[in-house]
Amino acid sequence: MKFTIQRDRFVESLQDVMKAVSSRTTIPILTGVKLLVTDEGVTLTGSDSDISIETIIPKIEDEHVIVEIERTGSIVLQARFFNDIIRKLPEDTVMIEVKDNLQTFIKSGNAEFSINGLDAEEYPRLPQIEEEEVYKLPTDLLKAMIRQTVFAVSTSETRPILTGVHWRIEKNELTCVATDSHRLAWRKAPLESDLNHSHSVVIPGKSLNELNKILDDSQDLIEMVLTQNQILFKTKNLLFFSRLLEGNYPDTSRLIPNESKTDVILNAKEFLQAIDRASLLAREGRNNVVKFSTIGNESVEISSDSPEIGRVVEIVQTQSITGEELKISFSGKYLMDALKAIDSAEIKISFTGAMRPFVLRSIDNDFILQLILPVRTF
Amino acid sequence: MKFTIQRDRFVESLQDVMKAVSSRTTIPILTGVKLLVTDEGVTLTGSDSDISIETIIPKIEDEHVIVEIERTGSIVLQARFFNDIIRKLPEDTVMIEVKDNLQTFIKSGNAEFSINGLDAEEYPRLPQIEEEEVYKLPTDLLKAMIRQTVFAVSTSETRPILTGVHWRIEKNELTCVATDSHRLAWRKAPLESDLNHSHSVVIPGKSLNELNKILDDSQDLIEMVLTQNQILFKTKNLLFFSRLLEGNYPDTSRLIPNESKTDVILNAKEFLQAIDRASLLAREGRNNVVKFSTIGNESVEISSDSPEIGRVVEIVQTQSITGEELKISFSGKYLMDALKAIDSAEIKISFTGAMRPFVLRSIDNDFILQLILPVRTF
Structure with a gap:
């Protein structure tokens, strides 16, 4: 050589x-x-x-x-x-x-x-993958889908299947779901292929994070090939193989509420910054808990306290509040993760009561959804 | 309030x-x-x-x-x-x-x-310092002097005095010396004051590192006030106090050889990069040892080997070599530290034999000197 x-x-x-x-x-x-x-x-x-x-x-x-x-x-x-x-x-x-x-x-x-x-x-041989069924989607879209879901995988090995992201391909549509059982991230996109097969696989979160670091933000199509225990991503000069996680991913579709009792529409950036400030004190306590209360139909109060340090309270103006009055508590970190993932100027939060999971969506599209379980404090 | x-x-x-x-x-x-x-x-x-x-x-x-x-x-x-x-x-x-x-x-x-x-x-009171004797020098010069010496302080607490930099003020000149007993950094500069006192203090390396992070690279004068156990640095809106180390700093003046048997003048950047490459393998062995041999009057050979990994050898052209032939070994890391501190395009290295400390100087000025002890291998 x-x-x-x-x-x-x-x-x-x-x-x-x-x-x-x-x-x-x-x-x-x-x-x-x-x-x-x-x-x-x-x-x-x-x-x-x-x-x-x-x-x-x-x-x-x-x-x-x-x-x-x-x-x-x-x-x-x-x-x-x-x-x-x-x-x-x-x-x-x-x-x-x-x-x-x-x-x-x-x-x-x-x-x-x-x-x-x-x-x-x-040197071990790489898996030999028959390229019969090739799915394609733009690289920048794949990167976005990974970024918007992978953060929600579990970091604990008690349920290994939850350390991966669940990918379902059906009717030429890819749906990605990740959950650590305290929150759930969900993202959907059409595939640029014309295959009528269904697949359901779980890809390790670590693999997706590494893949995301390597891929450039381009609109070039990336190819994906699925086998029983491997997935292959393929660009012009790169092959990326990841093993798949074994086991059945839990059925998450039933977790997402169909109805809501309180809907709040607000500016994502202002809300994110207020939660970030409230989290400064919340971080010290357990669970990073931030309190959220509607005030009439126009604003919400974000607050947090830590007996040692002190208290923070902030009023955030909303676009609209419809439905019942609400007091709820949740992890400031999970909420910030969700807002960053949705990446939309205006967001809608749908609550079905202080003890039920609530859902964050972009008001512009329904391709992305973030669900968070509240924490009991009120 | x-x-x-x-x-x-x-x-x-x-x-x-x-x-x-x-x-x-x-x-x-x-x-x-x-x-x-x-x-x-x-x-x-x-x-x-x-x-x-x-x-x-x-x-x-x-x-x-x-x-x-x-x-x-x-x-x-x-x-x-x-x-x-x-x-x-x-x-x-x-x-x-x-x-x-x-x-x-x-x-x-x-x-x-x-x-x-x-x-x-x-809250504890800050030391009260009488500002009778104020020494001044440009801030960027002070920063350079710190950077060029503080890296050579000892990180071991076996001789606590060596974790500081020795500052001597005499005849309106400041001399800074640091050594960890394997290498020594020496830097001198005139002070912009007209005081005829002498001082000898040892400032903790950590304090100087923190001071360097805070100061801007400006030509504004910084004021320094010395007391028995404190030093105060003073800029327009900032006071920086550091305690001094107690004890006597060793006499380092005798360590610096007055004569030399081999003098090599070479381009600092090319030499630094060659040492950096040789250190890739040297790092694996103990002491990070790189070998250096003169070849005639025109070039030196830099080499290093590690039984597990392999061997590297590189010829570096010199400006001149005068005096005796030489084979010597030293720590690649110490040599790189010294070259970075001298920060000169052309440097002169003066050797007095394979077992004796050698000295690196800028060929442009005699305000800075770096001394390194060799390692026995040849």
Whole structure:
């Protein structure tokens, strides 16, 4: 194996692959990154066995020569070192050559590294996925859907299935749901495919967070392929594999109330900032509890207190309040998370009483919904 | 106590004072910040008993009204909360009023906080310093002198005196020295004062680091007042007090060699980057050891190896090499620290043998010197 590559482009791909490499793995070879050089270009692979990432650097890109290949082959190199070395090399190009005994030479300008490699044959194979059913959606939409749901997954391993986001594909529509049993995030979007199959899978929250870090905010379509225990996301030069969580996701559709007794419409930003201030004191108490009371038909009072520190109270003007008077308490943090996820100028909150879950929606569309369980205090 | 203040200006001063407040203090009132309102303006004080910071916000600044005072007085408020509250308030101004029982009201727009204060009479008094002898130097020069020496203080408490920087004032010249007994940083500068006294004090490295964070890079003169056990730094609206370390600082003047056997002049940036690369492998071994060998009169070889990872070697061109041939080993980290501190395009390194300390200087001036002890490997 011997090739010369544009260093910037190499660093970029290496950075993506590094996101799958963990230093805390029980399989030593997975602390490495695999390089595979073929006549087409260089493929990099990183994996922590839950997530695997593969990037392809073609020989020529946008009419520029990126890689010059002298000899094909493959090697596995210690990922952290290799990445640090490549980043710190002095010149714009770097030459990499595997010699005898897996010894790998890295040369750029006057700097010459010789590092010990591992046999690429011993690197685990990535899952082979038949690409029969390919779903597509714009990358920026996928990123938004992940961001708007993944924060609500459970961080506790007591019910492992809740650490994932439930994805349902039905009638060419994707619905994402996450819940930690105290709140629930729900997001829906149409798919750009013409398949009439149904799927129901649970993707680890961690995988979705990593995927979101790697993807650029572009309108290019991203491809998704589903199997029994893996999902593959595919862009032009990147393959992202994640294992799926095993088990049945709870039926969450019954949790969302159909009716409401009090509806409040208000400016999301003003409300968020008031909750943020109230949370300063609420944080100290247990559960981060903020109190919310309607005042007539025009405003709400947000308050919070902590015996040690003091008390905060704030009146927030609303667009409208319809229905019954209400006093309710909830986690300030959950409410802020929900408001940030909805990301709309005006929001509608629908309550069905002080002890029942309440729902936040954008007033502009019904593609997103956030549900929060109240806390008993009044 | 009752006043209304421009929030931005208040946040700025509060931020400075917060640098002295520690949450890990054994004196509970020091988790608070003291507000003192007089007819002149508002004074904020924070302290962890080693460092104390006082900022003064005048009623009028640059012809703008900053504070409107209705009633003078004083209070101590929980620093972290108070700072968070002020930062998150909705309007450009904030009104603060102390009512009965030290209850303090904070109001900005529709947001109203009521927090529990502490009696300002119980807050420790700051040291009273007679300002008889005031030394002055430009703020940016002071910042440079701190940056160029403080990194070399010892982080171990086995010899507490070495955790400080030794300042000597003699003949209107300030000399700063720091050493952790493996390397030494030395910096000298003239003072803008006309006093003929001598002083020798040791300032905790931590205090100098905090001071450096607070000071702006300006050419305004900063005033310094020294007493037996305190040093006071004084700018227009800020007082920074630090206790001094007790004990005698070792005589370091004899450590610096007067002669040299090998002198190497080279480009600092190229050398720094080569050492940085060699350190990638050196980091894994003990002591971060990098090897350095002269090759003829024109270049040096930098190398490092780690049995597990591999080997790196790099040739660096020099401006000149005079004197004896040399092979020496040293800590890559110490050398990088020294090169960054000298901050000069061209540097001269003077060696007196593979087992003796060597000295790095700027070729442009003799105000700064860095000394490093080698490591035995060859």
